[in-house]
Amino acid sequence: MPTDFTLQCPVPTASDDTIVLAHGGGGKMSQRLFERVFLPAFQNEALAARHDGALIRVGGQSLAFTTDSYVVHPLEFPGGNIGDLAVNGTVNDLAMCGARPLYLTCGFILEEGLPVATLQRVVESMRVAAERAGVEMVSGDTKVVDRGKADGIFINTSGIGLVERAMSPALVEPGDAVIVSGELGAHGIAILSVREGLQFEAPIVSDTAPLWEPVNALIEAGIEVHCLRDLTRGGLASALNEIAQARGLGILVDETAVPVAEPVRGACEILGLDPLYVANEGRFVGFVSMEDADRAVRILESAGKCRKVSIAGRVLATADPTVLLRSRIGGMRILDMISGEQLPRIC
Amino acid sequence: MPTDFTLQCPVPTASDDTIVLAHGGGGKMSQRLFERVFLPAFQNEALAARHDGALIRVGGQSLAFTTDSYVVHPLEFPGGNIGDLAVNGTVNDLAMCGARPLYLTCGFILEEGLPVATLQRVVESMRVAAERAGVEMVSGDTKVVDRGKADGIFINTSGIGLVERAMSPALVEPGDAVIVSGELGAHGIAILSVREGLQFEAPIVSDTAPLWEPVNALIEAGIEVHCLRDLTRGGLASALNEIAQARGLGILVDETAVPVAEPVRGACEILGLDPLYVANEGRFVGFVSMEDADRAVRILESAGKCRKVSIAGRVLATADPTVLLRSRIGGMRILDMISGEQLPRIC
Numbered sequence: 001m002p003t004d005f006t007l008q009c010p011v012p013t014a015s016d017d018t019i020v021l022a023h024g025g026g027g028k029m030s031q032r033l034f035e036r037v038f039l040p041a042f043q044n045e046a047l048a049a050r051h052d053g054a055l056i057r058v059g060g061q062s063l064a065f066t067t068d069s070y071v072v073h074p075l076e077f078p079g080g081n082i083g084d085l086a087v088n089g090t091v092n093d094l095a096m097c098g099a100r101p102l103y104l105t106c107g108f109i110l111e112e113g114l115p116v117a118t119l120q121r122v123v124e125s126m127r128v129a130a131e132r133a134g135v136e137m138v139s140g141d142t143k144v145v146d147r148g149k150a151d152g153i154f155i156n157t158s159g160i161g162l163v164e165r166a167m168s169p170a171l172v173e174p175g176d177a178v179i180v181s182g183e184l185g186a187h188g189i190a191i192l193s194v195r196e197g198l199q200f201e202a203p204i205v206s207d208t209a210p211l212w213e214p215v216n217a218l219i220e221a222g223i224e225v226h227c228l229r230d231l232t233r234g235g236l237a238s239a240l241n242e243i244a245q246a247r248g249l250g251i252l253v254d255e256t257a258v259p260v261a262e263p264v265r266g267a268c269e270i271l272g273l274d275p276l277y278v279a280n281e282g283r284f285v286g287f288v289s290m291e292d293a294d295r296a297v298r299i300l301e302s303a304g305k306c307r308k309v310s311i312a313g314r315v316l317a318t319a320d321p322t323v324l325l326r327s328r329i330g331g332m333r334i335l336d337m338i339s340g341e342q343l344p345r346i347c
Numbered sequence: 348m349p350t351d352f353t354l355q356c357p358v359p360t361a362s363d364d365t366i367v368l369a370h371g372g373g374g375k376m377s378q379r380l381f382e383r384v385f386l387p388a389f390q391n392e393a394l395a396a397r398h399d400g401a402l403i404r405v406g407g408q409s410l411a412f413t414t415d416s417y418v419v420h421p422l423e424f425p426g427g428n429i430g431d432l433a434v435n436g437t438v439n440d441l442a443m444c445g446a447r448p449l450y451l452t453c454g455f456i457l458e459e460g461l462p463v464a465t466l467q468r469v470v471e472s473m474r475v476a477a478e479r480a481g482v483e484m485v486s487g488d489t490k491v492v493d494r495g496k497a498d499g500i501f502i503n504t505s506g507i508g509l510v511e512r513a514m515s516p517a518l519v520e521p522g523d524a525v526i527v528s529g530e531l532g533a534h535g536i537a538i539l540s541v542r543e544g545l546q547f548e549a550p551i552v553s554d555t556a557p558l559w560e561p562v563n564a565l566i567e568a569g570i571e572v573h574c575l576r577d578l579t580r581g582g583l584a585s586a587l588n589e590i591a592q593a594r595g596l597g598i599l600v601d602e603t604a605v606p607v608a609e610p611v612r613g614a615c616e617i618l619g620l621d622p623l624y625v626a627n628e629g630r631f632v633g634f635v636s637m638e639d640a641d642r643a644v645r646i647l648e649s650a651g652k653c654r655k656v657s658i659a660g661r662v663l664a665t666a667d668p669t670v671l672l673r674s675r676i677g678g679m680r681i682l683d684m685i686s687g688e689q690l691p692r693i694c
Contacts, residue, residue, distance in 0.1 A: 016463060018460060019458070019463060021491050025491075030489065033489065034487075037466055042483070044484070056449075058408055059407075061405055063507075065486060103403050105413065105505055107416035110366045115364060120384055126388065138403060139414055140385055140389075142370065142371055143694075144370050148495065158414055344492075
């Protein structure tokens with residue numbers, strides 16, 4: 001069994017003139033599109049901060065405001081469907097801003113011919129997920145497009161949260177511990193297994209879950225959380241690169257300390273995927289000072305909030321914003337941001 | 348030339364088991380889907396109020412929070428494109444809640460193969476529209492789906508506004524004047540003209556525009572605005588029916604007092620459309636007490652904020668929530684909510 005492997009991404013061949021799937025992959029091409037098209041048009045502090053959500057002030061209150069569209073294919077997969085994904089994803093973007101999620105809106109784009117029963121199952125999952133996360137779905141919109149002009153259901157959810165503690169890449173310090181909140185890769189592999197008709201010995205189910213409860217536990221325990229990021233498109237590797245670049249500091253990750261469940265690791269090896277790049281929907285990375293790290297792990301694990309939490313690395317004092325990986329066999333390599341599209345339409 | 352005409356809607360033939368275009372038309376079938384699928388799942392005051400946006404309280408502040416997806420086809424049309432439509436539409440939903448629009452988010456769903464140049468034109472229109480409306484685009488998200496699984500660009504915009512004056516269907520009173528803020532139907536006919544390759548003597552351009560400025564002028568002048576609604580999908584007829592039903596009162600409209608530009612009226616006659624059902628993107632209906640009505644019209648028309656503003660009807664004292672139309676030839680008929688889909692993908 002190989003103990004180290006190289007990521008095989010499809011290298012985008014299209015020029016920069018045409019949208020390709022990798023523009024939505026959360027990696028280098030997404031970043032380039034953002035920098036080339038969106039950032040120049042909408043210049044403001046909130047957008048430039050490149051947080052998971054915008055931090056805004058409204059009448060003396062500090063709020064987080066975020067949006068995400070969900071185009072996952074297939075609509076239903078082991079452990080969830082597009083509905084709970086759409087609620088958890090936006091709830092988690094708020095949580096990553098240190099904000100208590102309060103209100104969501106949802107916008108549906110439906111394809112003509114969709115069975116209403118499918119929509120009802122998805123909406124029921126949204127109801128359950130919203131209840132679990134303690135948020136209210138206060139406004140919505142439904143559009144229908146002609147058959148063949150969408151793919152069943154697309155959902156946008158936007159959310160507002162009340163900032164309980166300001167967090168941002170700017171607060172990350174040299175020496176900070178990098179905490180990974182649980183085993184990685186289950187969401188991506190669960191999606192892939194349905195899409196490709198793969199059967200594993202042990203079924204792999206999506207990790208989709210709301211994350212405010214563990215984040216709030218850290219805040220209430222007085223842990224000074226510097227920065228959080230959920231590990232969706234592009235996985236841990238891309239999230240760490242984003243933060244390294246935003247803060248201008250290097251990060252070192254110890255591959256043996258990154259928690260990956262055995263069935264997911266096995267599936268990744270068969271499929272030629274690197275779990276560090278596979279998308280999750282209920283996992284995050286947190287930056288806290290090294291003195292707080294052990295206590296933070298215990299708090300996250302207490303009362304079953306998270307499982308297999310790990311201190312997987314630390315922030316370096318180097319001004320070179322590179323993410324380095326000490327691999328299983330002891331070598332060091334650069335853990336780059338995903339450059340192509342490992343697995344499209346994962347969320 | 349006929350002076351009265353009957354609306355010819357395609358009658359939906361599909362059962363309630365399958366999504367059809369009319370479910371997104373803003374009429375009876377949209378309403379039924381909302382009542383059958385969404386309302387039972389997400390029970391809360393804000394959603395039940397059936398406003399254009401949700402009124403929420405966050406830390407002592409009264410905010411409006413709204414969302415809309417835009418799937419207009421074609422992406423570009425005379426007078427605008429999907430980008431300024433997406434900004435204006437959400438700005439206007441906030442304005443209709445009596446809220447000063449502050450912050451927007453945008454979620455893009457792009458189809459693989461889309462020219463980046465098209466996206467850039469759309470984003471540039473969004474920039475200009477946001478600047479004009481005085482809102483900041485603070486957060487965004489981009490997803491890409493495979494070729495043939497979307498239709499170029501879909502955009503969701505969500506918005507937050509600060510409520511300056513509470514307005515709602517519940518505040519509408521018997522005897523209230525029904526004010527229409529300008530000539531109707533240009534947006535729908537502009538879209539249709541491109542889609543069907545129609546040429547008119549005078550080009551008809553979309554009325555897409557932000558509406559906070561005229562609404563704010565009414566508020567600042569001390570006009571007690573009871574309720575506002577923008578006249579998008581389903582047009583004036585559907586908006587009036589929604590409010591009549593929400594408030595449980597009848598409304599009488601005088602067809603001769605409803606402003607419609609001659610080129611639009613002519614186009615509607617040729618196409619067999621009723622301008623009262625055609626979508627607009629920069630027009631609204633307002634309810635104020637009859638004593639305030641003339642002054643409200645003058646304020647809206649001052650400084651070119653709106654043109655051809657008209658008192659087009661009044662709220663009846665009957666508890667039967669029916670909208671009645673006194674037609675051009677003097678007869679009375681029921682002006683029902685749109686039941687099919689007059690023109691799909693108008694916004």
